[in-house]
Every structure is written in C-alpha cells, then in structure tokens.
Amino acid sequence: MTLDEQFDDDDDVVMLCPACGDNYLHIPKVGVGTGKNYTEITSSGTDVCKKKPNGFPRVYRGTVVVLTVRCETCLQSHHIIFRFHKGQIVIENEETSTEEWDIWRD
Numbered sequence: 001m002t003l004d005e006q007f008d009d010d011d012d013v014v015m016l017c018p019a020c021g022d023n024y025l026h027i028p029k030v031g032v033g034t035g036k037n038y039t040e041i042t043s044s045g046t047d048v049c050k051k052k053p054n055g056f057p058r059v060y061r062g063t064v065v066v067l068t069v070r071c072e073t074c075l076q077s078h079h080i081i082f083r084f085h086k087g088q089i090v091i092e093n094e095e096t097s098t099e100e101w102d103i104w105r106d
C-alpha cells in the first residue's frame, strides 16, 4: 500500500495507486473474511458467501479485510488486503480486474 505521507493522530493521508502513483482512486468493493464466510459489498448490494479453497479470497487463519481500489488514471484495480497473522496485521497488494468504479457516490 502506498500513502502520500506518514500520518499521525488527526491527520488525513491519501492512498496512491500502487501501479502508477496517482491519487485518484475509487472503491468498487470491500470484503471481510472470517473463519466461516466472506462478505462482499459492491454497488449491487451485500453478498455473504463461503470461502473457496482454490480461489479468491484465499483461506486465512485470521480476519481478512479486502479493499478493492481502481485507479482513474491507469484503470488498474488492486486488492489491498489487510490480514491478521500472529498478532500482526499484514498488508498485501495484488492486481485484479473489475469494471466497477464505486460502491456508492452522489
């Protein structure tokens, strides 16, 4: 994950695209995985599904939060994955594809 600066209490920071470094990112999906299921929120609604052992999301031992972002500039999408492992929160980035832009905007 790339941020435009380190942040302290009460500071806002801006996430940058992991591919091109631009700061115009949208949020088309958010997912939360528990030991029993994976819940995904998109513009279509909320879907609770069982984990797929050989597909995404991978099976993790702890909680996983997946923020899907899509860049306005390079159009690349990424899963920014926050997963709990042995008392630490590990942050992963993997490229993905989606045609959606935002869960919601007015």
Ligand SMILES: [Zn+2]
Pocket: 017, 018, 019, 020, 021, 022, 071, 072, 073, 074, 075, 076
């Ligand atoms: Zn980009």
